[in-house]
Amino acid sequence: MVIGDTSRKGPFGFLFSELGRYGYFLAETLRYLFYRKFYLVNLIDEMNVIGSRSVPILSAVSAFVGMNLCVEGYIIFKKFGAQNMVGMFVAVANIRELSPLVAGLIVGAKAGTQMAARIGTMRVTNQIDALQVIGVNPFSYLVIPRVLAAVLVMPLVVVVAYFFSTLAAYMVAVVQLGLNGSAFLEMVYANITLDDMLKGMLKGSVFGGIVTTICCYSGYRAWGGAWGVGVATSMAVVRMATAMVFINIFLTELLFM
Amino acid sequence: MASAANTIARVFPFVLSLGRVAGFFLDAVAAIFTPKYYWKTLLEQMERMCIHCTLPILFVLAPMGAVIALESVKVFSIFGAANMTSSLLAVAMFREIAPVMGGIMVASQAGAEIAAEIAGMRVRGLIDALEVMSVNPRKAVIAPRIVAGLLVTPVLTLVGTFTGIAGGYIIAVLVKGANAGAFMENLFAWVTMTDVVGGLIKAAVFGVMVIVISCYHGFYAGRGAAGVGQATNDSVVSSVVAILVMNYFLTTAFFGFDI
Structure with missing residues (x-):
């Protein structure tokens, strides 16, 4: 499969030209955020899509992540006979790292690939050009509501992930592993402050911004019919996951160290 | 009985698609084990999967290892056990992070690509054309990809494991100033053969699951560009959810037997 025009520029030329275009896209997004008409209805629609449609899946998935974390932590801490420390492990790993990442x-x-697919479809069927022709700025109409919605909603989504993962970890600790429930909760409370939770929510917000800008960018630059929409969607996922994990190091270093 | 099944299917459409994926998987398994075998397609798919997935897996697993080292250096320093950073890193990498993140990256690169490709074939009528030429599309298109996923994902996961450990080394030793000798000495202190083999089996299971789900969504894609986009979207969502849910059961099955 030919992705982009790698053959002409070479892989590094391709990487840097994509990064440059993405930076330009970000700058345009920021510029139109303060410049043109603001589409409030689109913003509310997108908040609905990102929040309410992702939350059922997210709650199920984060419950399983919490359960898994609890079992793993138990296996490791049992080596020292410190089974009750598993609460600390679950709390720190969940609240600081895993919940924002999983969210x-x-x-x-869920929402990001849909954005890439939808904007990509609009691009390859010339609907974006049509928008420009009728005098609607595609950035203010399509991109900014999505990015803003993700930045605003992600902290709340992360709280849902906190709740379900910690609850599931507690249930596994009590039912499957036979630990003392109140000792578990005490370890959770002792090692997590409100500060950590707010920082985790901030992380989630940053991830939301990164994910949506990358997905919108990939869809916006799609070309080549139905095939191109598929390529844009699949590239959006890889870019988004890679960018998120990279930014996570710097956020962890900045916020928690 | 039939009406009860209908009610369940109407209330939880999820159950219905789960059954369809299972049926699709069994058909594909039957196609894998009966001739004709498409060896050349298999090799091509393995090559493509290796080439396309290696860089994403390296780029994701190195930062994951770095973050684990960053957090565990801090937490273990509280107990004066900073040497255990590398032990935790290696165990976490072999058992959990490498298979799961490797599976997710295979899902988002190879899986999404396969879904888009097969959905494109479906939309442009190529799959019907294959059937008209009396080429079984399950044997020619689906089976080689599933076998490629089964064989390639564990290898990529192993590569990713060592990348993650290298990322952890860079952060712990070069940035945070942990003792390099102690890091290497304790690296494999907790790792047993069960962890390595369990991680690889996990990766193989995730690989098959991801490719089956992607092929299913591509094979039954809707019409037009929107159908291709929707198929890709659905395949990524279901693969990621399937990996993260299945991971708990596999962890309990492989590593939780002495609880």
Whole structure:
């Protein structure tokens, strides 16, 4: 499969030209955020799509992530006879790292790929050009509502992930592993502050911004019919996951160290 | 009985598609084990999957290892056990992070690509054309991809494991100033053969699951460009959810037997 025009520029030329175009796209998005008409209805629609449609899947997935984390932590801490420390492990790993990452991943996979597919379809069927012709700016109409919605909704989505993953971990600890429930909760409370949770929500918000801009960018630059929409969607997922994990290091270093 | 099944299918359409994927998987397994075998397609698919998935897996697993090292250096320093950073890193990498993140990256690169490709074939009528030429599309298109996923994902996961450990080394030793000798000494202290083999089996299961789900969504794609986009979208969502849910059961099955 030919992706982009790698053959002409070479892989690194392709990488840097894509990064440059993405930066230009970000700058345009920021510019039109303050410049043109603001489509409030689209913003509310997108908040609905990102929030309410991703939350059922996210709650199921984060419950399983929490359960898995609890079992793994138990296996590791049992080596020292410190089974009750599993609460600390679950709390720190969940609240700081996994919940924001999983929330970003699920919102990216559910809402983000839909954005890429939809904007890509609009691009290859010339609907974006049609929008420009009738004097609607595609950035303010399509991109900005999506990005803003993700940035605003993601903190709340991350809270849902916190709740379900910690609840599921608690249930596994009590039912499957036979630990003391109140000792588990005590370890969770002792090692997590409100500060950590707010920072995790901030992380989620940043991930939301990254995911939606990358997905909108990939869809916006799609070309080549039905095939091109598929390529744009699949590239959006890979780029979004890679960017999220990379930014995560810097966010962790910045917020928690 | 039939009406009960209908009610379940109407209330939870999820159950219906689960059954369809299972039927699709069994058809594909039957296609894998009966002639004619498309060896050349299999090799092509394996090559393509390796080439396209290696870079994403490296780019995702190195930062994951780095973050684990970053957090565990801090947490273990509280107990004065900073040496255990590398032990935790290696165990977490072999058991969990590499198979899961590797599976997710295979889903988002190879899986989405396969869904888009097969949906494109469906939309342009190529799959019907294959059937008209009396080429079984399950044998020619689906089976080689599933076998390629089964064989390639564990290899990619193993590569990703060592990348993750290298990423952790860079952060722990070069940035945070942990002792390099102690890091290497404790690296494989907790890792047993069960962890390595369990991680690889996990990766193989995830690989098959991802490719089956992607092929299913591509094979039954809707019409036009919107159908291709929808198929890709659905395949990524269902693969990621399937991986993260299945992971808990596999962890309990492989590593939780002495609880």
